[in-house]
Amino acid sequence: MILLDGRKTSSDIKDEITLEVAQLKKDGKKTPHLAAVIVGNDGASKTYVGAKVKACNRVGFESTLVELPEETTEETLLAQIEELNNNDDIDGFIVQLPLPKHIDEQKVIMAVNPDKDVDGFHPTNVGKMALNLPTFISATPFGILELLERYKVETSGKHVVVIGRSHIVGSPMSILLSQKRTVGNATVTITHSRTTNLKEITLQADIVVAALGIPEFLTADMVKENVTVIDVGITRVEDNTKKSGYRLLGDVAFDEVSKKSAFITPVPGGVGPMTIAMLLKNTLLACKRSN
Amino acid sequence: MILLDGRKTSSDIKDEITLEVAQLKKDGKKTPHLAAVIVGNDGASKTYVGAKVKACNRVGFESTLVELPEETTEETLLAQIEELNNNDDIDGFIVQLPLPKHIDEQKVIMAVNPDKDVDGFHPTNVGKMALNLPTFISATPFGILELLERYKVETSGKHVVVIGRSHIVGSPMSILLSQKRTVGNATVTITHSRTTNLKEITLQADIVVAALGIPEFLTADMVKENVTVIDVGITRVEDNTKKSGYRLLGDVAFDEVSKKSAFITPVPGGVGPMTIAMLLKNTLLACKRSN
Numbered sequence: 001m002i003l004l005d006g007r008k009t010s011s012d013i014k015d016e017i018t019l020e021v022a023q024l025k026k027d028g029k030k031t032p033h034l035a036a037v038i039v040g041n042d043g044a045s046k047t048y049v050g051a052k053v054k055a056c057n058r059v060g061f062e063s064t065l066v067e068l069p070e071e072t073t074e075e076t077l078l079a080q081i082e083e084l085n086n087n088d089d090i091d092g093f094i095v096q097l098p099l100p101k102h103i104d105e106q107k108v109i110m111a112v113n114p115d116k117d118v119d120g121f122h123p124t125n126v127g128k129m130a131l132n133l134p135t136f137i138s139a140t141p142f143g144i145l146e147l148l149e150r151y152k153v154e155t156s157g158k159h160v161v162v163i164g165r166s167h168i169v170g171s172p173m174s175i176l177l178s179q180k181r182t183v184g185n186a187t188v189t190i191t192h193s194r195t196t197n198l199k200e201i202t203l204q205a206d207i208v209v210a211a212l213g214i215p216e217f218l219t220a221d222m223v224k225e226n227v228t229v230i231d232v233g234i235t236r237v238e239d240n241t242k243k244s245g246y247r248l249l250g251d252v253a254f255d256e257v258s259k260k261s262a263f264i265t266p267v268p269g270g271v272g273p274m275t276i277a278m279l280l281k282n283t284l285l286a287c288k289r290s291n
Numbered sequence: 292m293i294l295l296d297g298r299k300t301s302s303d304i305k306d307e308i309t310l311e312v313a314q315l316k317k318d319g320k321k322t323p324h325l326a327a328v329i330v331g332n333d334g335a336s337k338t339y340v341g342a343k344v345k346a347c348n349r350v351g352f353e354s355t356l357v358e359l360p361e362e363t364t365e366e367t368l369l370a371q372i373e374e375l376n377n378n379d380d381i382d383g384f385i386v387q388l389p390l391p392k393h394i395d396e397q398k399v400i401m402a403v404n405p406d407k408d409v410d411g412f413h414p415t416n417v418g419k420m421a422l423n424l425p426t427f428i429s430a431t432p433f434g435i436l437e438l439l440e441r442y443k444v445e446t447s448g449k450h451v452v453v454i455g456r457s458h459i460v461g462s463p464m465s466i467l468l469s470q471k472r473t474v475g476n477a478t479v480t481i482t483h484s485r486t487t488n489l490k491e492i493t494l495q496a497d498i499v500v501a502a503l504g505i506p507e508f509l510t511a512d513m514v515k516e517n518v519t520v521i522d523v524g525i526t527r528v529e530d531n532t533k534k535s536g537y538r539l540l541g542d543v544a545f546d547e548v549s550k551k552s553a554f555i556t557p558v559p560g561g562v563g564p565m566t567i568a569m570l571l572k573n574t575l576l577a578c579k580r581s582n
């Protein structure tokens with residue numbers, strides 16, 4: 001069993017980006033600049049955004065953090081987005097989700113200039129992804145493709161079973177892995193809550209992508225020998241033996257499934273750490289495209 | 292075995308649209324107006340566009356046909372599209388494909404205002420489709436959904452196997468049928484030229500969508516009893532016994548597969564006739580949205 005080490009891979013990617021940014025600066029080119037907008041005081045969101053800013057510093061990007069109060073109106077937020085759209089120094093930006101309930105998230109996503117939408121959430125970018133055109137692939141699916149590529153996990157002609165049809169993971173993964181691309185050309189089955197014979201299907205999988213958000217859902221009896229398992233789930237469960245009072249569980253019963261796996265991502269330390277690295281990659285791409 | 296009769300269903304839809312347009316006119320509302328742009332002299336393209344204009348007349352739409360010579364430059368075509376984008380009387384328009392080789396098709400598709408893109412080919416509309424947001428679903432997938440709905444073919448929890456991953460049929464069908472929607476909630480497997488065990492997979496299918504473009508590819512030994520079969524293929528093959536010198540074949544060996552089928556589309560007269568009806572539906576929708 002080989003662990004798909006997201007922490008190490010993410011760190012490798014950041015090192016590569018650092019070198020590239022140093023070269024850009026040496027050549028007198030523009031330094032990539034990522035902005036992040038956060039509305040309100042959600043603790044988890046603040047942590048995520050903080051990590052993104054920190055990652056920018058590490059690789060030599062410029063970063064701008066725009067913090068808006070919880071009571072910000074939709075109108076004010078949209079005006080802020082328009083300002084970032086029009087600011088030539090900003091190569092890409094993200095609006096941290098979720099937003100306060102009085103703001104229409106879809107409207108906000110639609111307002112971001114697709115050319116600066118390094119989260120890849122704008123319908124135009126989702127459409128380009130589905131059409132296999134150059135675009136910003138959103139961080140989680142992009143990170144999974146990158147992990148599979150760097151560990152040379154063969155996907156062509158393999159049967160991938162995706163569990164979960166979310167717009168941010170399950171659906172794009174099923175689209176991407178079926179396409180004609182380096183990490184792709186797989187036969188892909190997408191399953192979800194309405195699937196009636198899930199185990200029968202997962203037992204056929206060469207690769208399982210578990211992205212349904214139910215801790216330890218995928219058990220050893222559901223997979224065949226030498227399966228590759230990508231665990232996208234991450235759920236906090238109470239654990240009094242931990243100082244924090246909780247531990248993180250994936251959608252895969254790791255201990256038992258890993259024994260049958262050729263490759264498997266751990267949780268934490270698998271898919272999670274990849275997302276920020278891919279956001280940086282998209283920002284670098286945005287900078288190169290527009291300069 | 293029940294035939295999914297696209298000719299009759301298409302005619303029913305046109306009748307419904309006719310009534311609705313009559314009502315719009317009676318209420319003093321705008322009459323839907325579809326424009327079609329054709330470049331060059333391709334015979335098949337002229338026939339398709341002609342059929343679309345004729346269908347507009349039948350349901351009471353206004354229509355405009357823009358015929359440009361083969362040697363039209365990309366620049367001229369883009370200017371024509373911009374004119375249609377800005378013409379408030381035009382609710383929706385299509386640019387008949389394929390275009391002459393000196394014109395970049397993707398650039399042309401990108402130039403169409405997504406709100407007038409009744410073909411549903413613009414990335415923004417493809418993205419909205421993938422995100423299950425209101426949009427123009429392109430004619431062939433939309434027609435298949437409509438056939439399944441009108442014949443009350445159950446899709447929820449069923450296993451759909453799509454053969455072919457084209458951007459205009461296979462890929463959108465696999466996305467749409469897996470979504471949370473009236474005709475949807477299916478477990479979907481997308482297969483293609485790199486699939487290694489196709490028969491093993493099609494034998495599990497409750498519904499097969501064959502869209503690979505190889506005449507009579509799907510044979511009876513590849514499907515289980517009571518399967519539903521959607522045949523999207525349409526290939527001309529020489530036939531000296533016919534006056535025209537050819538006959539049309541689908542991707543399904545109809546005679547043998549139909550014997551095992553619960554529902555099946557014939558070729559011709561199945562999916563094909565649905566496409567124009569769905570183009571009219573999208574145009575009506577565009578008109579209602581913008582007025």
